[in-house]
Amino acid sequence: MKYFLTIPVLLMQGLLALVLALILLPNSGSAADRDRIEAFLEVTGFDVALDSIALSASSAPNMLGLEPGDFGEAWIRLSHQVFDTDEMHDLALQILEKTLDEQALIHASEFYASSLGQRLVAAENAAHMIEEDAVVQDAGRRIISDLVRDGAERLGILKRMGSAIDASDTGIKAVQQIQLRFLMAARDAGVIDLELGVDGLKALLKAQEGDLRLAMQASSLAGSAYTYQSFSDQDLLDYVVALEHPLMQNVYELLNAVQYEITANRFELLASRLSELADGQDI
Numbered sequence: 001m002k003y004f005l006t007i008p009v010l011l012m013q014g015l016l017a018l019v020l021a022l023i024l025l026p027n028s029g030s031a032a033d034r035d036r037i038e039a040f041l042e043v044t045g046f047d048v049a050l051d052s053i054a055l056s057a058s059s060a061p062n063m064l065g066l067e068p069g070d071f072g073e074a075w076i077r078l079s080h081q082v083f084d085t086d087e088m089h090d091l092a093l094q095i096l097e098k099t100l101d102e103q104a105l106i107h108a109s110e111f112y113a114s115s116l117g118q119r120l121v122a123a124e125n126a127a128h129m130i131e132e133d134a135v136v137q138d139a140g141r142r143i144i145s146d147l148v149r150d151g152a153e154r155l156g157i158l159k160r161m162g163s164a165i166d167a168s169d170t171g172i173k174a175v176q177q178i179q180l181r182f183l184m185a186a187r188d189a190g191v192i193d194l195e196l197g198v199d200g201l202k203a204l205l206k207a208q209e210g211d212l213r214l215a216m217q218a219s220s221l222a223g224s225a226y227t228y229q230s231f232s233d234q235d236l237l238d239y240v241v242a243l244e245h246p247l248m249q250n251v252y253e254l255l256n257a258v259q260y261e262i263t264a265n266r267f268e269l270l271a272s273r274l275s276e277l278a279d280g281q282d283i
Helices: 009-024 030-044 046-063 074-082 085-099 102-112 115-128 133-150 154-165 171-188 198-207 209-227 233-243 246-278
Strands: none
Touching (some): 030 085, 030 102, 046 074, 046 115, 046 246, 102 115, 102 246, 115 209, 115 233, 133 154, 154 209, 154 233, 154 246, 171 209, 171 246, 198 209, 233 246
């Protein structure tokens, strides 16, 4: 949560206590459920992760072999409409109200409300909202290079963290599904001519899976190296152990699924509306 960087410590602790108290209230109906999930999103930093989905809009034209500038200024207006943070937030709440386990919610919230947890959330929030991903990747790769050169144990900890965050290895399939849904929606909207059908496109994506996996692993490792550079090896090891707990694994599997579904949903909607830009309509 970004306010942890600016609010005085005593006030920060008071706000955090209120958030955690709300999470730990007994379940008393749907309204309370939503309030507690809102508090959960805030204390874990997942609310900022959801907002950062909007930054991925810039990659959409690249999937079509285009650049955002090819659509003119209307692209900015359209992407802001489609990647509306309030709407994405509401979609997440709708899904989590039906799927988030009570015990898992409490377990994850208590960890992220700890001193280490809140330092991690502050660092993750800051990294999520950096618009130029190349900045993060370049800096992260330099850090990784130094770790490799020094034979540092930290590199193994970062790799273990990546495995814990996506233990079910759904990231590859999720990205492929996002690409598939986006391209199919763009085809159906008449934005692109796509000779391949669904099966053909799936086969093409499958053929590229090895390269995509390596690229995602390298990107994740560089991103983690950059995000957690101010943390000690012991801090990161403690975090990895927390991530590997079965309840935290349940939470991450669900949150990953929610983030992927919302991303796919927004990209699909974006593709269906790209024809408005091609037709020069006022959006």
